[in-house]
Amino acid sequence: MFTGAAAALLVALALAILRAIKGPTVFDRALAGNTVGSLAILLLAVVGFLTGRPEFLDIALTYGLLNLIGTLAVLKFFRHGDLAYDPEEGRER
């Protein structure tokens, strides 16, 4: 049962990576990257059950928190070309 779930998740991951390769815009790739992140969280949880080591869930939790920060950082970088951009100053710090 867990093996089947892991296989389905891997197929979904391959489809998401296909979208990341095809693009065409950077936002499609960021969306695909975010989807890869949320699929990786689920895969980590399933692998934890598959191997009988629930410690994997801690990694899944951390990945869940990092996924948000990572995607937002990529978006901010592509919008302003600078992660330290301050909208109130309207220029780089």
Add this chain to the structure above:
Amino acid sequence: MRLIGLATFLFAFWLALSGHYTAFLVGAGLASAILCAIAARRVLPADSESQPLRLLVGTVTYYPWLLWEIVKSAWSVTKIIIDPRLPISPTMTRVSASQRTAAGIATYGNSITLTPGTLTVGVAGNQLLVHALTRDGALDLESGRMDRRVARFEGTA
């Protein structure tokens, strides 16, 4: 008082995640919970939104309703995706949010995004710019069904 509440919450979170209850680990958890609470007081402004406990009553009634909406619309999006003709009719629309607080409007925007088939693209004041996968989804949102529900959720605060 807020400090103690936050530290207690963080310590409970540590205990839930740790699972090992030796004296050293529990002590380290207590110390880091207090340190985090002190650091958070310097970072976060003291506002009414940082203690969302008063929304608890509304949460109990609103979120089950939202979950059911998500299930229904996820199923309709699923039918569209597996249909070989891909019967989509993407529509951009804008709806007005009748909530009074920023937290209420944020809840409404997030609920729209969380429901498959509709996506909040822009927010300006109480105007939300929404992209819907089908024309029907846009019209359903324009009818203000979800808006009234979120306003009621906010009103219980």
Add this chain to the structure above:
Amino acid sequence: MALLIDIASGALIAGGCFFILVGAIGLVRMPDLYTRAHGTSVIDTLGAGLLILGLMLQAGWTLVTLKLLFVLAISFFTLPVVAHALAQAALHENVAPRLAEDRRQRALTDGAPVGKDGEP
């Protein structure tokens, strides 16, 4: 009883996998960025929800179930923020959505017309 739980969690995990695959197919099949985002939201809500519910049934009343609940809650509150940020950034960079109908200029009883970023 254990068999019953196994069957129920197996059905939930299978359902979750179905919706995850459907969402991934949607991500590939849909014609533009905004419609693709709808495909991924199926993964993030129903797919992840059912799968984690199935895993919770397997774990029983332990700390593992609580952690699974945290995983679900974190995605529940962060993923709409990401989807919104993505769509807004794309619209700001003039990635035009392919629309069957544009109702952006429809008359509202209150408020001024909204600019292309949702800024008035």
